[in-house]
Amino acid sequence: MRILYHLPLSPFSRKVRLALTEKRIPFELRVERVWERRPEFLAMNPACTVPVLVEENGLVLAESYAICEYLDEAYPDVPLFGRTLSERAEVRRLLGWFDNHFGQQVYRNLLWERHMKRQLGHGNPDGAAIRAGYANLKTHMEVIGWLAERRTWLAGPHLSLADFAAAAHLSALDYANDIDWSLNTAARDWYSRVKSRPSFRTLLVDRVTGMEPPAHYADLDF
Template sequence: MNTATQTTRLYHSPLSPFCRKVRLVLAEKRIEVELVEERYWEGPPDLRRRNPAGKLPVLRHRGNMLAESQAIIEYLDEAVPAPALMPATPLERHEVRRLCAWFDDKFNSEVTAPILTERVWKKITRQGYPDSRVVKDGLRAVKDHIDYLSSLLETRRWLAGNSLTLADFTAAAHFSCLDYISDVDWDRSEVLRDWYATIKSRPAFRSILADQVPGIHPAPHYAELDWG
């Protein structure tokens, strides 16, 4: 089989920010993709074959199996150049990568992972009731992140500068997971709310807004483009 004609396939979990960032970039690049949901907590036997680290997402593109969300989205930006989602200069690209790491490391460990673990994954995997103290810590932490991001957006059109980049899709992936369960205080920052409303209105967001996680209903405003 010609590897160039193989179906692009993403092995993913719907409410994972790392999977969502890849989905958003695929959609922004207008790459048709088949989504295959993996119930990773059940230890699907093929997951480690696709990615020895046993982590999602895994993307099959042009016959190659690709792992690690940041590596995947940078690969996609190089493999499918238009529209470009990395800026032209080394310093600008550094800022994009810095912010991607901010969300995938700091924001995830302080906010996304603890809140989703307690409010979503414990229910789905039947591991008990949420720990309200962990949730409250996450909700406290998100306020500091909102304030920091708002300070960036006071002087920039997008998070990393004046053009839409991988940093915006990485951030939006995390915020969209939290917004699904209504855990973002959008009233805290009008500028961040406007940023999210703008990126949420892009065609690339359509499949994300259509997500339905069994047993976990999205917030009433989740799929609305003009909410509040």
């Protein structure tokens, strides 16, 4: 069986889980405590990050970008990157935006600072970073709202990996109750549509030990 090594609150793992499920590719989930630096895992991915996908033929894939591009090449039936060169450029521009800019400006300042840093032995949370994270999140919600008001899905007329990358980030933050959904109606309505997809269900039932999500987290009508 295909195996995906992941962490429940890793937005990059969530993105790959959504891609696999949308493409109806069966897989088994294994939690990888990356901070334990397990030698067998390091041998598969020296960067020691999740997600890592191990295919049934033994092929090991690391880095969520590489995994998602591979999935679209190996299993093209449900395309997630758009159809034309121009659509694909826009999907990938937004993937860069969410995985890099949102990742650095929001995920790292909030989820990582507040919940991962101490666990990984990198010291105490930094208040200034957390404040910057909330300020950046507000701006990013406006960007998502702006896109959602003008397009059917974030990258254009088709549902794409850009929607799943953004929703993966937001869902991880939402688990930690870091999102004020009243801030942007268009962003909330778009997220509600992505969250209602069957592929989202397994994400919403995941629980992290010692950390309960808010009541609205798994509610499709939040």
